[in-house]
Amino acid sequence: MLKKLRYLLLVVSILSQSCCKTDCDNKTDGDNQPTPYNLIVPSPLPPLAEPLDNPLTIEGVALGRKLFYETLLSADGTQSCSSCHNQFKGFTDPSQFSTGIDGVQGDRNAMVLFNLAWSPSLFWDGRAYSLEEQALEPINNPIEMHDNWLNVADKLNAHSNYPSLFKNAFNTDQIDSSHVVKALAQFERTLISGNSKFDKFARGETMLTDQELRGYDLFNTEGPYDGADCFHCHTAPHFTDFTFHNNGLDDDISALDFGLFNVTQNEFDKGKFKTPTLRNIEVSGPYMHDGRFETLEEVLAHYISGGTSSSTLDPLMFHSGTGLFLSEPDKQALLAFLRTLTDEEFLNNPNFSNPF
Numbered sequence: 133m134l135k136k137l138r139y140l141l142l143v144v145s146i147l148s149q150s151c152c153k154t155d156c157d158n159k160t161d162g163d164n165q166p167t168p169y170n171l172i173v174p175s176p177l178p179p180l181a182e183p184l185d186n187p188l189t190i191e192g193v194a195l196g197r198k199l200f201y202e203t204l205l206s207a208d209g210t211q212s213c214s215s216c217h218n219q220f221k222g223f224t225d226p227s228q229f230s231t232g233i234d235g236v237q238g239d240r241n242a243m244v245l246f247n248l249a250w251s252p253s254l255f256w257d258g259r260a261y262s263l264e265e266q267a268l269e270p271i272n273n274p275i276e277m278h279d280n281w282l283n284v285a286d287k288l289n290a291h292s293n294y295p296s297l298f299k300n301a302f303n304t305d306q307i308d309s310s311h312v313v314k315a316l317a318q319f320e321r322t323l324i325s326g327n328s329k330f331d332k333f334a335r336g337e338t339m340l341t342d343q344e345l346r347g348y349d350l351f352n353t354e355g356p357y358d359g360a361d362c363f364h365c366h367t368a369p370h371f372t373d374f375t376f377h378n379n380g381l382d383d384d385i386s387a388l389d390f391g392l393f394n395v396t397q398n399e400f401d402k403g404k405f406k407t408p409t410l411r412n413i414e415v416s417g418p419y420m421h422d423g424r425f426e427t428l429e430e431v432l433a434h435y436i437s438g439g440t441s442s443s444t445l446d447p448l449m450f451h452s453g454t455g456l457f458l459s460e461p462d463k464q465a466l467l468a469f470l471r472t473l474t475d476e477e478f479l480n481n482p483n484f485s486n487p488f
Contacts, residue, residue, distance in 0.1 A: 166191040166301055169318075174326035176334045176369040180249050186264065186314045188321060191301040194487075196319025198297070199312060201486045204287050206277035208233050213270065213316070216242045219484055222412035223323065228423035236275040239389065241423035244416050246323040246478065247409060251374050256405045256421045258376060259395045263317035268309065281309040288312070325411050325478040326369075333472070334369070340472060346462070347469025355456045360435070360466050362410075364448050371410035371473065377446045378403035380439020381420060387442070389422065403444050414474045428467055432458075 166189035173180050182188055199205065200213045216230040217223040223245035229237040240256050248254060253261055260266040270276040271284055288294045288307045298307045301315060330348075332338040340348065351366075353359025367373045376392045382403060392401040405421045419425040425434065438455030439445070458466070478484075 164300075164303060166303075169193050169322070171322060171324075173324060174331065174335075176331065177247070177324070177326045178250070178369070180321075182321070183262070183264075186317060188318050189301060191297070192315050192318040193322055195297045195301045196315035196317070197484070198487055199316055200319055201488055204291070205271060205279065205284055205312075206233050207279040207283075211277055214486065216276075217245050219481075220415070220479055222246065222325075222416035222479065224416045226417070228418050230276070232273070232275045233278050234275070238275055240421050241418060243406075244409065244412065245320055246325040247370060247411065248323070249321040250370060253374070253406070257391050257395050258406055263320050264313045267313040267316040267320075271309075281312075284312065285309060323478075323484060325475040327477045328411065328475040329472040330469075331369075331475070341468070343465050343468045344472050345469075347465035347467070348472075350458070350462055350466050351469055356454050357457050360456060360458060360462075361448065362466075365407045365446075366410045372407045374407065376401065376404040376406055377448070378442060378444045379405075380434070380441070380445055380449045381422075381424070383440050383442045391421065400444055403442055404446075410470060411473045412475055412479065414471045415479065428470060429463075432463060432466065436463075 169188035169190050169192070171180065171182075171188055186192075203209050203212045203215075205212060211233050216225045218225065225242035228241060229239065230242050231237050243254075243256065248263060253259075254263070254266040260269070268281075271279050271281055285308050288298070294307065295305070298304055298311055298315075302311050304311055329338060329340070329344075333340050350360040351362045353361070353363075355361035365373050365375075365377055365379075378391075382388075384402070387403055390402045392404040392406075393399070395401075408419075413419075413428065417423075417426060417428070419428070419431050425431045436456045436458060439449050
């Protein structure tokens with residue numbers, strides 16, 4: 133009986149080793165899968181759906197972070213994405229216009245990069261519909277990084293470290309633009325700002341001051357006499373409606389940039405620009421698509437004035453031909469509330485900082 137048992141165990145062992153050898157021989161590099169990334173979305177922000185063709189992974193996010201700060205992506209090796217998107221400024225540029233590698237300035241203020249995973253369109257004129265699509269542009273843009281994707285891919289493939297990092301993230305032996313933009317998009321999807329004083333207030337973790345509460349009430353009240361009427365376009369919890377408005381910056385004749393019209397060619401879209409989020413607005417100036425206002429006080433003065441009339445001026449700006457009627461204490465209260473949207477933990481999060 134004991135001999136039979138030993139024989140049976142021997143046969144099972146041989147068969148097991150044979151199967152294992154066959155399975156191992158049939159394994160490919162594609163079986164080495166990257167590690168899923170556990171993205172935590174704080175309340176009151178809504179749940180976030182990841183794209184099926186570019187799910188977040190630990191390896192992909194880490195690679196995207198390096199690429200975000202990598203000057204190798206520019207033609208002369210002097211600029212990276214972070215050159216125009218400073219973490220401490222909400223991932224925007226404190227200059228009115230960013231300057232590219234050739235010393236040429238752009239004509240729009242750099243937009244913030246956080247909480248973009250919820251946005252259905254990107255750029256001031258909405259010309260991109262995903263973070264992957266958005267990430268394609270700066271490399272080729274002659275007034276930004278002024279390189280081309282074939283050259284960038286060659287530089288990354290010849291690098292001592294990047295081939296293994298791309299292998300770990302995407303199981304590829306040949307780096308191309310699709311892998312680069314996917315990695316950048318993964319990193320940018322983790323740029324979530326949702327732990328400001330207002331967020332903690334919304335979660336019942338802290339209280340706002342009387343002045344901040346007054347500002348919150350003004351923010352969410354119709355104008356022109358009783359409130360500041362901000363909530364229509366700057367809707368909580370994102371403090372943007374992700375759509376496009378003409379907020380009275382220019383008339384039909386003096387406008388130099390037509391915004392959404394440049395994409396749609398629809399006459400009714402002239403002068404419309406994407407509503408920016410007000411999160412971290414305290415640190416993300418200058419303001420508007422062309423950075424014309426240096427301070428929040430100037431922005432507030434614009435809306436109090438009623439703005440400039442044009443054929444596509446948003447109806448919410450009309451107020452029966454007037455601007456907003458806010459007392460000085462109300463102005464200060466509104467500004468105090470806007471400062472509660474600053475997320476210091478996000479602005480100083482080491483996970484988003486330069487890894488080099």
